[in-house]
Amino acid sequence: MSDVVTVSPQETRVEPVKASSPSWFIARINAVSRIIGALLLCIPMFISLDVVSASTALGIEFVLLWIGGVAPWTVCRKTWPVWIAAAGSFISVFLYGRTSGEILWQGGWIVISEGSVNLAIATAIRVAAIAVPGVILALGLDPTDLADGLVEILHFSPRFVYGGLAGLRMFTLLQEDWRALGLSQRSRGLGDGNAIARALSQAFGLLVLSIRRATKLATAMEARGFGSSAPRSQARISRLKPVDWIFYVICLAVPLASIGVAVGTGNWHFAFQGV
Incomplete structure (x- = not known):
C-alpha cells in the first residue's frame, strides 16, 4: 500500500511574511527588483564624475531612504565600509590624481592641484552615491527569494540557480566543519605543533570534506530531476507587482535627475573624459 501525498494548489499557498529589509518599502518589493533597481541606480552614475551630480544623487538617496523608514544615521551605521572605501578613494585621487589648474603643493611623486582636489571630492561622493543604496538594498535579501525570482521572472536555468543556492547554503557549515576538525586534531594530540602546519592540514581536511x-x-539534486530538460513546477510564486515598477521608476529617476541638475548648472563632467 502506497502513501498518497496531497499537494496544495500553488495559488493557495501562503508564505509567512519575513522581515527582509529595514525599510518598509524595500521589504515589499521582489528580491530580483532589488538587483535590477541597484543597476538602474548605479549604471548612469558611472558616466558622471562631478561634485554636483554625485552630491545631488546622494542627498536624494538619503531622503528617499528616510521616507522608506531608514534614518540617515542608520544608513551611515549600516554602510560604514562604504565610507571607508570613499575615504580611501579620496586620499588616493587627492595625492596622485590628474594634475590640472593651480598646483597647491608638490613633493616627490605627490602633486596636489585644484583639479586633483575637485576630482578627489567628486570621486569620494560618487563612490558613496553608488554603493550606499546597493548595500541598503542587499540588507536582509533572502537567497531563496532571489533564486525563485531569477528562475520565474528572469527565466534563468533552475539547475544553475538552485545548484548555486544549495552551494551557498553549504557555506554556513564551513565554520562548524573547521571547528570540528580542530577539535578532532586536538583530541588526537595533533593540535599543539606548528600553527601553520596545523592550519594547512586542517584546510586540506576541510577541502576533502567539502x-x-x-x-x-x-x-x-540529480535524483530530484534537476538534470532533466523537462519543465519544472515551482514551490513558491515570484511575480512582479505594481510596487516593483514604481521602484524601477524611482531608481531610474534619481541618477537622471542628479545628472540633469549637473548639466543645468554647467558642472557636469563625463567620467571617461580628461579633467
Missing part, C-alpha cells in the same frame, strides 16, 4: 559533501549534494 568535495564529498558537494558530490552527495549533486547526486541528490
Whole structure:
C-alpha cells in the first residue's frame, strides 16, 4: 500500500511574511527588483564624475531612504565600509590624481592641484552615491527569494540557480566543519605543533570534506530531476507587482535627475573624459 501525498494548489499557498529589509518599502518589493533597481541606480552614475551630480544623487538617496523608514544615521551605521572605501578613494585621487589648474603643493611623486582636489571630492561622493543604496538594498535579501525570482521572472536555468543556492547554503557549515576538525586534531594530540602546519592540514581536511559533501549534494539534486530538460513546477510564486515598477521608476529617476541638475548648472563632467 502506497502513501498518497496531497499537494496544495500553488495559488493557495501562503508564505509567512519575513522581515527582509529595514525599510518598509524595500521589504515589499521582489528580491530580483532589488538587483535590477541597484543597476538602474548605479549604471548612469558611472558616466558622471562631478561634485554636483554625485552630491545631488546622494542627498536624494538619503531622503528617499528616510521616507522608506531608514534614518540617515542608520544608513551611515549600516554602510560604514562604504565610507571607508570613499575615504580611501579620496586620499588616493587627492595625492596622485590628474594634475590640472593651480598646483597647491608638490613633493616627490605627490602633486596636489585644484583639479586633483575637485576630482578627489567628486570621486569620494560618487563612490558613496553608488554603493550606499546597493548595500541598503542587499540588507536582509533572502537567497531563496532571489533564486525563485531569477528562475520565474528572469527565466534563468533552475539547475544553475538552485545548484548555486544549495552551494551557498553549504557555506554556513564551513565554520562548524573547521571547528570540528580542530577539535578532532586536538583530541588526537595533533593540535599543539606548528600553527601553520596545523592550519594547512586542517584546510586540506576541510577541502576533502567539502568535495564529498558537494558530490552527495549533486547526486541528490540529480535524483530530484534537476538534470532533466523537462519543465519544472515551482514551490513558491515570484511575480512582479505594481510596487516593483514604481521602484524601477524611482531608481531610474534619481541618477537622471542628479545628472540633469549637473548639466543645468554647467558642472557636469563625463567620467571617461580628461579633467
